[in-house]
Amino acid sequence: MPRSLVALLVARAAIEAVFFTGFVALLHAVSAPKEAIGLGQTTVLLFGCELIAIAILREARPENGNLRDTHQPTALAVVVIGAAVIGGLLLPWRSSDLPVLLMRAIGFGIIGEVFLWRALSLARGSSRWSQVRSSGTLAVIVIAIAAFVPFVDHGALPFLALAALLATGVGLSLARSIEELDLARAEGRDTARGGSALGTAFALGVLAVVAAAFAPSLQSLLASTGEALAPFLAQALFYALLPLGYLAAYLVEFLRGIVGRFPRLPQPQPLSPADLERDEEIRRAMLETRPVIVIGFELLIAAVAIAMAIILVERMRRERREELPPGASLERERTAGMGVRDMLAGLLPRRAPKRRRPADDGTPAGAVRLLYWRLLELAERAGIGWRADDETPAEHAERMYRAGEPWPAAAPVVRAFELVRYGELTPSTAQVDAARASVRMLEAPKRDSRGSEQAP
């Protein structure tokens, strides 16, 4: 199995883990919870289970080697659903009412079945870009909803969101390039069982499950690490989110202005002191129970998310997959090219190259060059246009003369410029004066028109 497909599977497993964690958290929160469940730990556990399930399902595919014929082994289905129901009932919940019990059992059972169905879909080699986009979208929607529901571990949600976003990014990139480079077709033809890459994914899954199982000891280890890193990470997160905060503030004011024009709409009220106090209370409670922003599995998730970002960038740099016609060869080599600055400059609209006016060096030849430059500026402004690259000054002058009066008066300027530029001769004072007078005369119509406006 190509490594890229395994990488995509891992990314999708991560997205699914976040999605189902959110689902579990929501279901738990609405079915008489006693306290919030640890989302980080749950995510890691579900991630591991997803990988293990995928590996088992791929191993269980039929003899024809066609992944599309893979079915859920009955035993696995029973185990997963059963584990989901038992897990749901073991989570801390308050009441022993039958309706709540049934709600939990059925709800978590459904979650288990959906979980297995999703794992089966991944095991079948689903690698379409649209599927990755859909699952990533669902994951962030679930997290967004969970952000407003009580009895959900809100402190872990940003990290889950980060993990989902980055896993989705990696997944989208991989899925698109797999589709375009048609590797899925090659993968479908692969009848070999197992493979070292899939074995690695299986091992990763087991590791994740074990880590989640031994949560307390791992938690304390991560906690001490988190304590050390917390100030730096907190500062980094603050600065990263600060521009967004300003943007948000501007947006709020902007929206307030718009909404204010429609008096019939419910006007957003500024936070009342009571609201502010309540916010402060929640924040203090959070700080007490979570003395640092980053502890425990959140740190692990953040590390995994960062690793995924690094993987994404590194994958771009080292991508080696090819799809070639039969019998073709592809050779690659380094070459010179533009830098990052030039590359980014290409994003900006191309401006017309700036013309550099000649410097006035105080010599008659310099004066003539300036006068000719001024003549071209006047011609451009009058609509005749600057001299074209393949036009000689005489040809451009012909164009000017055809435009009618007073352009034939430009002849002394053109002659003087030709003498300087091509004859490499110094113009006489008379020639320079004649050229200057020509330019003044050509500029004069503007001054006259302004003067006539002022005339009584």
Place this chain on the structure above:
Amino acid sequence: MARPRLRAGAYPSGVAVILVVAAAITRQPAIVTIAAGALVAWLVVEVTGRLALAAVEVEVSVAPERLVAGEELDVRIVVTNRKPLPLPWLDLSLSLPDGLEPIAGGPQRQTVGAGFAPRGHERATLVFRLRARERGAHAIGPLRLRAGDWLGFTSDDRTVPLDVSVVAYPVPLSVRDRRVASLRPLAETAARRGLIPDPLRFRGVREHRRGDPRKEIHWKASARLRSLQTKVYEPAASLDAIFLVNVASYEQFWVQADPEAVEIVISATAELIRMAADGGRQVGLVTNGLDNVTHQRPRSALGRGPRPLRRSLDVLARLGPYAAASPEAVFLRERGRLASGATLVIVTPVVPVRLADAAIALRHAHHRVLVLSVAPVSEAIEARLRSQDVACETLLSVQAARLA
């Protein structure tokens, strides 16, 4: 280079804006994180999407540019990514004309596709083989490039017009049909001795006679022999062979009755021209057919060396099966322009009476004339041609070949 570009797909920027607004209103850290992620993704999609095909240069070349139909050629596509940004994928699709096909076959014979992921500052050279299936001038292209942003939301499509063409010369007749006898005797027949003395081929001197031009006096011999001596030359052996190619296979030239015979005519002419050129002769070509690309009646001026040979073969490669005029009208119009003493080889699918008359007229204009016909020539016409000292040969018996 003209670059029509198309952008497909879009990032759901509206969703990102909604998320930012929601984040601003709710100030929930999770929503803020999601909104930030959406904005970063938007930035990544925009930047990498717009830069995807920027600074990507493509060069396409073929080798050889000229070959015989049936032979193979290499196509080389060099893609250079001059920016530091790598691409997750780049898809190439090269359109092929009807006369070229990939060696290895495949479901799509008229396009060749490839895909890979160029790194930053990388040049990739893709080489694959094609076969020239039939003679003609085959223009390759255009080349279509597709690439996208890093997250797959958008793709950029650019079509690169190419100016790459392959000229496939006609298949040699002996390869085409092994039953055809070697054309070499015919080529040798085509070059006979001419009718005028060749001033470049000095043979000796003789006594000067009244009326001999003064410039022919050999002064050194005259001084030695103490009487005026006139130079004597060998008759000119014609070094010029002009091929008059008729593509009309029926008496009414606008009717194309036998395209296969026309292909035989073209192959035979190509082979004869090569032989004549190899023998150091000047070759030229006149035809009543039309060029497949320009739809003009092509010609190749008389000349010696690789360039006139190549031009003649290019004309034959691109010659279509439809005649612009009757062969006798075209060939007789050339009468005043043909080099004196040149041998004319008329290669034709059939020999109608009018074409035979034209051949005789050209013989009377002091040219050696050889008529090569694909179809058997009627006995009456053949007898008449031979009586007027016009050589006549049949390339192969079409009927006999069909019956065999």
Place this chain on the structure above:
Amino acid sequence: MPLAVRDAAAQLVAQVSRIMVGKASAIEQLLGALLVDGHVLVDDVPGVGKTTLARALASSLDLDFHRVQCTPDLVPSDITGVSIFDVRTQAFEYRAGPLSANVVLVDEINRATPRAQASLLEAMQERQVTVDDETHPLPDPFFVIATQNPVELEGTFPLPEAQLDRFLLLLNLGYPSADEEDAILQLHGAANVAPGTLKPLFGRDALGQLREQVRAVRVGDAVRRYVVDLVRATRGLQGVELGASPRAAIALFRAAQAHAAIRGRDFVLPDDVKSQAVAVLRHRLFLDSDAQMRGRTTASVVGEVLARTPVPAEREAAAS
């Protein structure tokens, strides 16, 4: 006061135009080629006045004129001359050939054999002939006007590329306009003015001074660089199998000097270069088969090169 090139050209055009209508530009170009020691190839259909023009030029400039009609049986000795054995003196005596004139019209050069062509072109280059190990210098000035039928009418022996490069200019006189053709008939109806009846306008010394004036015309760095850019741009163009050589750059340089002098200037403008580019370059380019079959001409290729090559002017002046 020495005669200026501009005045000489004006006088020549006025005089020759009495017997040749509408050829002012060709007359100036022929004079320019003569003044820079170049030779001219005229590619044209019969009957447009090539012989008349050459004779008129020779008569007006007080130069000797010979004509050579090329045929396939022309041998080198017919061109270079021959050593004849004189029975009385019992010695060989050199009899000069038709090249012993200041202005030589070589008609239908593409009908001569390659050997005869080579002997002529060698004489043009060396300005001397060698017969029986004896070298005989050719007159000064020595100016050859060669003619050939256009490519559409096939010649027996077209000039090879290396030989074509020896001609400074390729001119095409072309058919006259309707008004010009009417004027020609009027000219030849009333009084048949023969070229030989034209009086010389100035002597050989004056011609020598005119040549010195042309050589002294200044070519600035920018214009010289422009000439180089134009010639180099002809190499490697799509459809061009063989571009212009360095000899072409020298030819364009000189032709531009002559053109500037005829216009009364003592320095060359890019306009002079552009006006001479087609005549100087088009016979020095060779198109591949595909370009020929698509109807591209070397003149159109030179036009493309002129359109693509930037003229040095105010931008470079600002940068310098």
